[in-house]
Amino acid sequence: MRPGRRRALTASVRAVTEVRNWARNQTCSPAVIERPTSTDQVAAVVAAAHGAGRRVKAIGAGHSFTGAAMTDGVSVSLDRLDEVLAVDGDLVRVRAGITLRALSERLHDQGLALPNLGDIDVQSLAGATATATHGTGRALGNLATTIVGLELVDGRGDVHRVDLDTDPDTLKTLAVGVGGFGIVTEVTLRAVPSFDLHAHEVVEPLADVLGRWSEFIAGADHAEFFFFPGDDRALTKRNRRTDEPPRPPSKAAYVRDKYLFENVAFGLACAVGRRVPSLVPRITGAFAAAASERDLIDRSDRVFASPRRVRFVEMEYGIPVDAVPEAVERVQALIRSLHHPVLLPIEVRCSAADDLPLSTAYGRDSGWIAVHQYPGMPFEHYFDTVERIMDDYGGRPHWGKLHGQTADVLRERYPRWDDAMALRDRFDPDRTFANTYLERVFG
Numbered sequence: 211m212r213p214g215r216r217r218a219l220t221a222s223v224r225a226v227t228e229v230r231n232w233a234r235n236q237t238c239s240p241a242v243i244e245r246p247t248s249t250d251q252v253a254a255v256v257a258a259a260h261g262a263g264r265r266v267k268a269i270g271a272g273h274s275f276t277g278a279a280m281t282d283g284v285s286v287s288l289d290r291l292d293e294v295l296a297v298d299g300d301l302v303r304v305r306a307g308i309t310l311r312a313l314s315e316r317l318h319d320q321g322l323a324l325p326n327l328g329d330i331d332v333q334s335l336a337g338a339t340a341t342a343t344h345g346t347g348r349a350l351g352n353l354a355t356t357i358v359g360l361e362l363v364d365g366r367g368d369v370h371r372v373d374l375d376t377d378p379d380t381l382k383t384l385a386v387g388v389g390g391f392g393i394v395t396e397v398t399l400r401a402v403p404s405f406d407l408h409a410h411e412v413v414e415p416l417a418d419v420l421g422r423w424s425e426f427i428a429g430a431d432h433a434e435f436f437f438f439p440g441d442d443r444a445l446t447k448r449n450r451r452t453d454e455p456p457r458p459p460s461k462a463a464y465v466r467d468k469y470l471f472e473n474v475a476f477g478l479a480c481a482v483g484r485r486v487p488s489l490v491p492r493i494t495g496a497f498a499a500a501a502s503e504r505d506l507i508d509r510s511d512r513v514f515a516s517p518r519r520v521r522f523v524e525m526e527y528g529i530p531v532d533a534v535p536e537a538v539e540r541v542q543a544l545i546r547s548l549h550h551p552v553l554l555p556i557e558v559r560c561s562a563a564d565d566l567p568l569s570t571a572y573g574r575d576s577g578w579i580a581v582h583q584y585p586g587m588p589f590e591h592y593f594d595t596v597e598r599i600m601d602d603y604g605g606r607p608h609w610g611k612l613h614g615q616t617a618d619v620l621r622e623r624y625p626r627w628d629d630a631m632a633l634r635d636r637f638d639p640d641r642t643f644a645n646t647y648l649e650r651v652f653g
Contacts, residue, residue: 227239229269229279229280231274231275231279232271232272232273232332232521233275233521234585235275235523235585236275236276236277236280238282238285240282240283240284241264241283242284242285243285243286244286245287247291248291249363249369252363253369255367256363256364256365256366256393259283260365260366260642265283265641265642265644265645266281266284266285266642267279267281267283267284267285267286267389267643268285268286268336268389268394269285269288269337270306270333270335270338271309271333271334273332273337273610274610275523275611276609276611276612276613277645278341278388278647279337279389280646280647281645286393288305288306288395291305291395292307292308292309292312294313295396297320297322300402301358301400301401302317302320303359304397305395306335306396307335307336308334309332309333309334310324310331310333310334310338310515311511311515313335315511317401318404318509321403322402322403323402324399324401324510325402326350326432326514327511327514328343328344328514328515329345329515329518330515330516330518331511331515336397337610339353339357339386339397340386340388340389340609341388342568342569342570342571342609343608343610344559344561344570345432346432346433346434346559346560346578347431347433347560347561348433348561349431349562350431350432350562351561352561354386354564357385358373358381358398359373359397360372360381360385360394360397361397362391362393362395363392363393363395364391364637364638365392365638365640365642365643366640372384379629383567383629384637385569386566386569386609388651388652389643390634390638390643391633391634391637391643392637392638393643405510406451406454406456406507406509407507408450408451408454408506408507409449409505409508409513410447410449410450410504411447411448411503411505412446412503413443413446413501413502414435414443414444414446415442415443415444416437416442416444417442420534420539424532426446427560429448431449432447432514433446433449433559433560434447434557434559434560435447435557435558436556436557436558437498437558438498438555439551439552440491440542440545440546440552443498445498449513449514457506457507457508458506458507458508458509467504468516468517469517471500472516472520473518473520476497477519480520480553480584483584483587484584490552490553493553494551494552520584521585522582522583522585523585523589524582524611524612525580525581525597525607525611525612526579526581526607527578527596527597527600527606527608528570528577528605528607528608529604530574530575530576530604531575531576532577533603534577534579537600537603538556538558538579540599541579541599544596548592550588550591552583552592553583553584554584556579556581556582557579557580559580560575560576560577561575561578562575562576567624567626567629567630568609568624570607570608570609578608579600580611581593581596593613593614594614597614604623615651616651616653617650617651617653618653620651
């Protein structure tokens with residue numbers, strides 16, 4: 211690592227206002243909000259804040275459900291750090307504030323793509339990688355596993371450049387840093403040639419999917435399923451890479467399915483369910499019954515991601531992949547015992563093990579179980595009880611989603627936890643980047 215030179219530059223400042231995340235369950239009122247356009251400006255902001263004893267937090271697109279980016283000190287927005295800086299073969303150097311959607315478009319222009327994506331692409335690259343955001347695929351890791359180099363401003367305002375060749379251990383720790391080590395300003399990642407996906411979605415009995423879980427996740431490059439709480443049907447999604455001619459949905463079909471049905475109609479139904487909870491079983495049953503088969507071939511990023519206009523809160527846990535069927539059955543049993551209804555579906559995915567110390571999939575192939583609830587509906591007891599189920603499997607919470615774990619518990623679930631925290635002491639010894647959330651989860 212080579213500390214870069216700090217320059218006394220002033221970042222752009224806008225009028226101070228409330229900062230809130232996409233789900234609107236996290237808010238803060240920073241003393242100042244900065245919108246830098248360069249690494250030097252980020253470094254100057256951090257150095258000035260450190261000198262004044264102020265805390266600093268970076269925020270990307272605000273798609274974390276936790277308070278990871280919240281602060282009453284200096285909030286650094288990364289939205290102006292959104293350029294693709296260089297493309298060299300399959301290596302892409304990019305500013306860390308770019309959204310996954312914009313990055314996918316620019317990669318496609320170069321004949322490239324990200325190997326995997328989740329079902330939302332509006333997050334910033336910095337936020338998505340820092341929280342180990344993932345898609346689904348038994349042989350594929352989370353987004354941070356594509357990182358081969360990065361640039362980071364530490365807690366005193368010094369700039370560090372780290373890559374896989376010269377300092378792999380440091381890079382792998384910083385790749386999933388949850389905002390606790392510094393502000394990532396640039397990322398170099400390894401892309402893959404552009405590819406199309408054959409997407410097949412069909413409704414199947416939930417018991418059948420769980421009964422052949424291993425076969426299900428091995429049967430496609432990207433496999434996942436959703437089901438509404440208490441319902442015995444699953445909407446399965448199998449995406450396979452293909453060289454067949456594209457068969458994208460028509461514009462009318464896309465608007466009908468992705469906007470009118472999944473967003474407008476479902477959003478209105480959720481609003482009704484929140485006002486009249488007794489109607490929730492009918493609402494979820496109707497939407498489960500209305501799900502239909504889809505079969506198409508389109509560009510990978512267009513298949514992976516869908517528009518999400520209905521807001522929600524979410525908790526997601528990674529557990530050993532073979533434990534998923536039993537855990538899902540236990541969650542179903544729990545839901546039947548709840549005294550309040552659940553409006554939103556449960557999502558089940560899988561991903562490959564990796565060697566990033568703070569990655570939720572460190573050292574084990576992982577199955578993912580995500581639970582959601584509509585804003586304004588009770589969720590605390592539901593999430594807390596699901597969390598206790600996941601504890602039985604050594605579950606690790608997604609860093610960007612709600613959970614109640616503390617550093618004492620998490621230390622036992624991450625074999626290289628102490629190594630990672632020692633690196634934090636090197637990069638942020640004065641805890642410039644600390645906040646309430648990090649104090650709970652990092653200590």
